[in-house]
Amino acid sequence: MSTKDFDTLQLHAGQEQPDSATGSRAVPIYATSSYVFDSAQHAADTFAAQSAGTHANQYGRMNNPTVSVLEERIMALEKGTAAVAFCSGQAATTAILFALAQPDAHFVFSNQIFGGTTAVNRKILEPWGCTVNYVAPNADDIANAIQDNTVGVWVETLSNPSCTVPNLKAISEVCKTKDVPFIVDNTWGCGGYICQPIDHGADIVMHSTTKWIGGHGTFVGGAVVDAGTYNWANGKFPAFTKKDGKGRTYISRAKDGKTAFAVRVYDLGLFTMGMTPSPFSAFQALQGLETLSLRVQRSCDTALELAKWLEAHPKIKAVHYAGLSSHPCFEHAQATLQNGYGAVLSFETHDKASAWQFLDNTKVISHLANIGDSKTVAINCWTTTHASLPEEARYTAGVSPELIRLSVGLESLEDLKVDIEQALT
Ligand code: PLP
8 A cells, every 4th residue: 555645545554445354444443352263273373473563363462453453554654664553652662762772772862852751761771771862953963972882863853842853864864874773753743744754764763643643632552663774683783683482583573674673662562561552542543543634734734823923922922833934943844844844833921920821711722731632732841741851951952931832733723813812811
């Protein structure tokens, strides 16, 4: 299905024919923990085939047909070679970092990333002996930070809440030159509709499917996509070439030699750590995907109009949105993003009291800690999502006490303007 357009893939990839058992057009929710084997040979073959992408129904922690459809659909939308779904975005992040980590490993992260990602570093990787550098997400700073023992470079497509857009192509070239895997958290890239990092040279793509992929604020989920581009047999990652009890390596288990990272992430994340998504959540993610491009396009268009309107508003000190010519990333956002500039903008009132007053008075806009919902939602990052960071790190991430992050949903532009105006006044 890879030659089809995004709009078609979001409906059909992973389930081109109706369900073979029942004729069901919708993807069925296979609520089962286990599968009956036809014979002793079938059981042995199923266990031998156990790897990401084989969809061998062995046991619910490792495989589920509803989840498999979701994985194939996300893989197609992100132009990868394999995808693995997780019970949360945080689980997907943890699985990626565990798959890369090894004794004395070094990581380079953008200094404008989701706090949950830095928590894995602070609470697990660093106490276990890995080292981590946080640098501005540009090619020069990343090139300077890479060391001989660097095992990964991690950035986000659009950073939260400053809407910084890293030049993915330039960073991927640095990573290729230095032979380091390049990971992009593409959660804000809205399921691949506004950015497909693999086109820009990413080796691994990650999503919190909780956000635009689900799109309705009804479950928590995550996914990892393997681009199939990195050579894991280059000697830097001994775990990929080490034989298991059955004489296999992650590379030998990979489909066409291209899915070794997905196999390892699956083996560590699902088989070993059990960070498995439920088939119910997978079904909700699939329902969300069916309308992804329509929803995201509408939210991006509304976000751009709101950003322009807020920029001219006397009660607003600054607006951060990559679609505004005043944003430092406006130029290369055009080369990196497609179809729009994202569904999240942030703005600063003249003081903290006005920001709190805004949050206490919205009527249509909900005050909560999520993004990517069909309903427009807002939050003051300083006191909530970023509150665990030291003040200096919050300012580096573009967060100030008077900043409001607005994730724009599907309400009418006019109704949102009316709500914002009355809440500001
Ligand atoms: N990455 C980004 C950019 C996020 O915004 C989030 C959650 O807000 C995550 C990862 C973690 O995802 P989840 O909340 O689904 O665990």
